[in-house]
Amino acid sequence: MSGRLPRLWLALVYLLLYVPIAVLLLYSFNDARTGYRWGGWSLRWYRALFANDTLMDSLWNSLALAAAAATLATAIGALTAFALHRYRFRGRELMHGLLFVVMMSPEIVLAISLLALFLLVGLQLGFTSLLIAHLTFCLPFVVITVLARLAGFDARLLEAARDLGASEARALYTVLLPAILPALLAGWLLGFTLSLDDVVVSTFVGGPSYEVLPLRIYSMVRVGLKPEVNALGTLLLVFSLLALALSQLLLNKQKS
């Protein structure tokens, strides 16, 4: 049960995980249109990408939607986490349970339930419906992230602030907020990524007035191969790597 085999297995799985990404990166610079033949290095797919107005429009739409959904989810989620952490109230277990259930529910179930709600209240499908839906699937992740951070927070600090004359709201703002900032950042980033990645929910609650990136890519790659998607994928990868690195940097700074 020891020796080389475990390491070989690790290597095999990492190979499986990274070969498709390597193909994506490499092909984004391939001058040939399709196929495995290498046509030389070229930036033509990046040019094709930036010239594709509908694709670029959907990218900006998605970035705006993801930022809005993540920001709202972080604000509401943090407040919910705080309520769960600080107060003892009837139905607290139920609230925990509901959060867990939303997090575990298949996306498609969530999508259908929200579509039913939007149709019932007569909400036109578009930016607002997308925002509400994305907010919903981001929220539990933010709540859990912030709750985990709160569990390590020494509540006596809040009591001390109250004893020194701060109001509850002021104590929260000046003592608690800085302590949970890393969790807020992590929650925001997670929400942003989830929103940018979502296909299933947007398929159901999106409308023609606000096309998001995943749906645009979806309709592009359903039939045939579109090399500019490689260029887009590469840019998105670089973008998320930078965001991750930045958040790590901020978190480390917070610690020291």
Added chain:
Amino acid sequence: MAEVALPPPRHRNLLRSALLGLSWGWLLALVLVPNLLVLAASLLNRDPTHFLQLPLTLDSYRRLLDPLYLRVFLDSLALALATTLGCLLLGYPFAWALSRIDGRWRPLLVFLLILPFWTNSLVRTYAIKQLLAANGPLNGALLALGLIDAPLELLYTQGAVILGLVYLLLPFMILPLYAVFEDLRPELLLASRDLGAGRLATFVHVLIPLTLPGILAGTLLVLLPALGMFYVADILGGARVLLVGNIIKNQFLDARDWPFGAAASILLTAAMALLLFAHRLARRRLRDGEAP
């Protein structure tokens, strides 16, 4: 989750009411009510203009058992189970090996495991499509090595869909498994061997029960999404491979048969509840076993 008992705030104040109101507000409006609506929709009749009409009926649930649909559901379930099994076979040894690696390297390796998750899953599905294409790099490599004479038809098959699903969902199987392997005390395995159990017996009677919560959590995180990720079946399976997700999507968005789509969705929710229950049971059994 470990709860730290806090001293309660000195008096019930406005802030408390506002925060509780906000929390319950969104949970009710965005989770509870919409799900009740779906439940109601599954019990109504179909209406061509208004989607739904009275009276109440169990017709949609009966139609789920129609041999034609049942067949598709079972095929889809088989596909999702194959995906889960694939993730388990790849992920179980992986998680074990990872938990044995020198501690200095583990954070980096875990980071590398989650990194693909931060890239768009649609783009990654497309990468797989490109890899498997008739004139793609995999066929190219096999041809160049002389292993095959003509390109293999890899794309638009069940295998392609399973591969895509495994690729997208593997980290969700590995992470819970890794968590249980990290907490596993190796002495328990040694004790089993010392007491005369063979490798297989130790694996079946000691290792599997100890890691069962991880296996079930991973299954939960892989099986349910695998049932619903219709875009993977669309892109990698063509029109030939259907998941429950494809059926639900068709019923809602194309056929406009809401009651039937809602009933299928309730079925998925029930499957989730069942898995959650099994997971809880396994964890409780393990905890009770550990107690003196």
